[in-house]
Amino acid sequence: MEKTPSETSSVNLPAPFFPPSLAQQNPPRILPPQFKFPSLPQESAQSTVDTQDIGSADGWIPRDPRLVRLTGKHPFNAEAKLRDLYGAGFFTPSNLFYVRNHGAVPLVDQDRADKWELSIHGLCAKPTTLTLKDLRTKFQVVTIPVTLVCAGNRRKEQNIVQQSLGFNWGAGGLSTALFTGVYLSEVLEHVHPTKPAKHVIFEGSDKLPNGPYGTSQLLSWARDKGKAMLLSWAMNGLPLEPDHGFPLRLVVPGQIGGRSVKWLRRIEISVMESQHHLHFHDNKVLPMPIGPERARAEKDWWYDPRYIIRELSPNSAIARPDHNEVLDPSEMPPDATYQLKGYAYAGGGRRVSRVEISWDDGDSWNIAKITYPEDLFRDVAYSDSVYGRLDLTESDLCFCWCFWTFDMSIDTLRGSDAVMVRCMDESLALQPCDMYWNATGMMNNWWFRVRICQIGDGKLQFEHPTMAGRQEGGWMQRLKDDGLDPSKPKFSVRQQSGIDPIAKGMEQAPDVIMTKPNVKRKLRMEDLTTAEAKAKAWFVVRGEVYNGSGYFKEHPGGAEAIMLVAGEDATEDFMAIHSSDAKKKLAEFHIGTLVDPYKMVPQVNNSNDDSQEFLNPRVWKKVVVSSIECLQGNAKRIRFALPNPEQPLGLPIGQHIYLRLRTKAKNSNDLEGELIQRTYTPMIERDARGFMELLVRIYRPTSKSPLGGRMTMEIDKLSVGDEVEVKGPTGNFTWKGQGMAVLHGKEYQINEVGMICAGTGITPVIQALRGIFSDPLSNDVRVWVLDVNRSVDDILCREELDQFALEHSSRLCLHHTLTGTPPKGWRYSTGRATDEMIKRHMPIPGAGKMICIGGPLAMKESVTTSMVNMGWDSSVIV
Numbered sequence: 038m039e040k041t042p043s044e045t046s047s048v049n050l051p052a053p054f055f056p057p058s059l060a061q062q063n064p065p066r067i068l069p070p071q072f073k074f075p076s077l078p079q080e081s082a083q084s085t086v087d088t089q090d091i092g093s094a095d096g097w098i099p100r101d102p103r104l105v106r107l108t109g110k111h112p113f114n115a116e117a118k119l120r121d122l123y124g125a126g127f128f129t130p131s132n133l134f135y136v137r138n139h140g141a142v143p144l145v146d147q148d149r150a151d152k153w154e155l156s157i158h159g160l161c162a163k164p165t166t167l168t169l170k171d172l173r174t175k176f177q178v179v180t181i182p183v184t185l186v187c188a189g190n191r192r193k194e195q196n197i198v199q200q201s202l203g204f205n206w207g208a209g210g211l212s213t214a215l216f217t218g219v220y221l222s223e224v225l226e227h228v229h230p231t232k233p234a235k236h237v238i239f240e241g242s243d244k245l246p247n248g249p250y251g252t253s254q255l256l257s258w259a260r261d262k263g264k265a266m267l268l269s270w271a272m273n274g275l276p277l278e279p280d281h282g283f284p285l286r287l288v289v290p291g292q293i294g295g296r297s298v299k300w301l302r303r304i305e306i307s308v309m310e311s312q313h314h315l316h317f318h319d320n321k322v323l324p325m326p327i328g329p330e331r332a333r334a335e336k337d338w339w340y341d342p343r344y345i346i347r348e349l350s351p352n353s354a355i356a357r358p359d360h361n362e363v364l365d366p367s368e369m370p371p372d373a374t375y376q377l378k379g380y381a382y383a384g385g386g387r388r389v390s391r392v393e394i395s396w397d398d399g400d401s402w403n404i405a406k407i408t409y410p411e412d413l414f415r416d417v418a419y420s421d422s423v424y425g426r427l428d429l430t431e432s433d434l435c436f437c438w439c440f441w442t443f444d445m446s447i448d449t450l451r452g453s454d455a456v457m458v459r460c461m462d463e464s465l466a467l468q469p470c471d472m473y474w475n476a477t478g479m480m481n482n483w484w485f486r487v488r489i490c491q492i493g494d495g496k497l498q499f500e501h502p503t504m505a506g507r508q509e510g511g512w513m514q515r516l517k518d519d520g521l522d523p524s525k526p527k528f529s530v531r532q533q534s535g536i537d538p539i540a541k542g543m544e545q546a547p548d549v550i551m552t553k554p555n556v557k558r559k560l561r562m563e564d565l566t567t568a569e570a571k572a573k574a575w576f577v578v579r580g581e582v583y584n585g586s587g588y589f590k591e592h593p594g595g596a597e598a599i600m601l602v603a604g605e606d607a608t609e610d611f612m613a614i615h616s617s618d619a620k621k622k623l624a625e626f627h628i629g630t631l632v633d634p635y636k637m638v639p640q641v642n643n644s645n646d647d648s649q650e651f652l653n654p655r656v657w658k659k660v661v662v663s664s665i666e667c668l669q670g671n672a673k674r675i676r677f678a679l680p681n682p683e684q685p686l687g688l689p690i691g692q693h694i695y696l697r698l699r700t701k702a703k704n705s706n707d708l709e710g711e712l713i714q715r716t717y718t719p720m721i722e723r724d725a726r727g728f729m730e731l732l733v734r735i736y737r738p739t740s741k742s743p744l745g746g747r748m749t750m751e752i753d754k755l756s757v758g759d760e761v762e763v764k765g766p767t768g769n770f771t772w773k774g775q776g777m778a779v780l781h782g783k784e785y786q787i788n789e790v791g792m793i794c795a796g797t798g799i800t801p802v803i804q805a806l807r808g809i810f811s812d813p814l815s816n817d818v819r820v821w822v823l824d825v826n827r828s829v830d831d832i833l834c835r836e837e838l839d840q841f842a843l844e845h846s847s848r849l850c851l852h853h854t855l856t857g858t859p860p861k862g863w864r865y866s867t868g869r870a871t872d873e874m875i876k877r878h879m880p881i882p883g884a885g886k887m888i889c890i891g892g893p894l895a896m897k898e899s900v901t902t903s904m905v906n907m908g909w910d911s912s913v914i915v
């Protein structure tokens with residue numbers, strides 16, 4: 038409950054603190070008076086441990102599931118979605134506060150916190166050891182608002198241009214809190230630094246492969262009270278959470294978050310800067326020409342003091358419109374405006390002095406309105422026993438983010454292709470137009486651009502540059518997929534400056550080789566379960582087996598992150614998180630290849646030799662449209678001829694291909710020749726040669742789906758004789774025949790398979806049915822199909838399905854459901870796939886059973902959740 042200042046001043050601080058998330062679910066909190074200050078956020082202490090953390094060293098920490106994980110299961114690195122972060126207001130609740138952990142969180146319980154000691158030693162007259170109680174009682178307790186920003190904030194944009202050494206931060210790698218503690222400068226005065234001391238080194242107590250996390254500050258800066266560095270134990274009036282350094286951390290306002298050492302144990306005053314591994318090998322912006330490979334090979338770059346990052350540089354982002362937000366101007370009055378909103382910050386206590394908006398690719402700029410909630414603390418001093426002195430009345434420094442708004446006329450919005458923001462600080466440092474790509478992927482602060490798409494019926498849809506972590510979406514990836522250069526967007530002239538690697542005769546970057554040429558050992562999945570394999574943490578990436586223990590010591594995420602994937606196919610996590618450099622490094626630990634004929638990559642061979650299968654996962658190959666059949670429900674069956682009519686396609690059942698084509702102009706204003714690509718599952722027949730067939734539903738713009746399907750609309754324009762390119766196979770599921778399936782590299786003997794599909798998700802089902810029913814050695818396999826469509830006309834391949842059901846009535850249970858109005862006499866179900874329907878028309882869970890789901894992501898997710906609730910093991914749902 039909120040208290041008045043006089044009441045709060047009599048409150049005694051419970052000592053020492055214990056993280057509220059562990060102690061209780063709804064921690065009581067004393068708020069500073071609300072009449073002047075920005076409100077404290079609604080904290081929601083978490084009580085459950087996420088399943089992803091169970092079994093990891095952090096398996097005791099409850100975390101908010103809304104945080105977007107950036108580095109797989111462990112260590113924990115996460116940010117809130119921009120919408121949630123911005124929506125939470127000026128202060129970020131600790132459950133949504135971004136987290137950057139290099140390893141496991143030290144487990145500190147009440148007892149350890151009671152005995153926590155901070156040792157301060159080195160070049161000083163009075164080396165000392167202080168407990169938390171000493172800190173609170175011997176020095177003035179103070180509270181200040183501070184925004185912490187990870188140096189990697191917005192890195193995903195850089196990674197799309199070229200993978201850096203770091204993982205994919207979105208624009209939510211920053212958070213703000215009221216930090217309570219004591220000024221470092223006062224503690225330093227207490228110990229009396231002596232000459233020739235130059236640096237103050239801070240060390241955390243986390244156990245990392247190359248020693249504890251540590252970094253340093255220049256002594257002159259650390260002694261400067263104006264820089265306001267704090268030894269802090271509380272955030273927003275509550276003890277620090279385990280993820281944020283409980284029980285004690287350093288908080289360095291105005292500098293990158295990497296300098297704010299958590300779980301602080303040791304301070305050393307020294308003539309030298311910190312010698313900690315991560316002080317040198319992290320938080321650097323190396324010169325642009327030094328790519329990840331050189332950075333790794335040529336160590337000197339990391340030790341060059343010129344490349345250290347200390348203070349933040351000016352940066353800003355647009356939070357409203359949100360990614361994918363749709364605006365319907367027809368519902369607004371003619372003179373209506375739309376309010377763009379976002380955040381901005383600068384470093385070193387400098388104030389953001391202007392925020393500017395452009396809607397013509399930066400040809401002209403317009404001034405946005407800035408609010409600085411931090412200023413509310415400057416008018417009045419406040420003090421109580423929780424916050425100590427909260428007094429910014431004499432400070433002119435800005436250590437927090439500010440917010441900006443800009444009212445834009447709907448007409449202007451409608452007429453533009455993108456809106457973008459940049460800010461300037463009071464030293465006149467300005468966010469640049471161009472990205473400064475660098476090997477560590479840090480300090481990205483080029484203009485933040487949001488694309489505006491006209492999506493039919495006059496509606497507008499907005500697209501952010503990227504989405505954090507593994508979330509898909511954003512105009513940068515789309516430009517890249519289309520063969521354009523995402524670092525040179527020109528929206529107002531529709532990407533005219535995009536570099537098309539093919540048109541320019543440039544070669545595409547070769548795939549990184551992750552294997553050793555002399556490794557010939559063949560391994561089976563069961564070899565990964567032996568004692569040796571377990572001890573050495575063997576794991577699989579793209580069908581190749583690696584000895585994880587070889588990298589235990591060096592792995593930046595610690596040995597634990599590798600142990601967690603021991604015996605598993607780690608392809609997805611590994612490929613999503615690691616730089617090309619790390620991928621290359623993996624080759625050192627290559628010990629063999631999984632025996633799986635479908636996963637073995639065929640030799641690259643462009644000669645189209647008849648004896649080889651046509652598809653090659655590394656080489657794009659041309660196929661020619663040979664026939665087009667228009668089907669009901671806006672679908673087309675398109676047959677493509679392979680160059681050699683006798684050549685098999687080489688697509689294992691269950692796998693997909695990539696298909697890419699060059700766009701055709703609709704009218705003379707349209708640009709022609711952009712490359713776009715998607716994955717498809719061709720419907721193949723056993724022993725078919727010389728062709729492949731695709732079944733594609735054409736998504737044209739409608740009022741419900743105003744964008745239409747960009748790829749399918751291009752496919753719609755194809756005529757007989759046109760060429761497209763294909764590459765493959767790809768996918769983590771293969772039906773091998775004889776009742777054997779391989780999922781994520783693991784073999785399963787299957788006797789019942791359930792398939793739930795929607796729309797064109799039927800194509801892999803047809804492919805599987807053809808494979809299963811034409812294989813005399815799969816005679817024991819029972820199949821269940823539940824096909825979801827809107828109307829009867831939308832059911833694709835119905836004749837073939839019915840034929841299968843008739844011929845194999847003892848083995849195939851086929852069921853349909855329609856989400857729209859069913860025709861008279863409809864004998865199947867109506868509505869979406871419900872739990873009841875799934876129970877009736879799918880096998881019951883058990884050994885030798887598997888479920889395949891084909892259709893939109895939302896359906897896949899909801900069906901998977903239902904099936905897991907029904908007792909299915911998620912590892913056999915594909």
Ligand code: MTE
Binds near residue numbers: 135140187
């Ligand atoms: N301190 C320790 N001991 N270990 C760490 O991994 N990460 C640093 C810094 N302090 C780190 C640390 C980095 S890179 C950042 S950005 C901030 O902590 C993040 O602080 P937060 O997780 O509380 O947001």
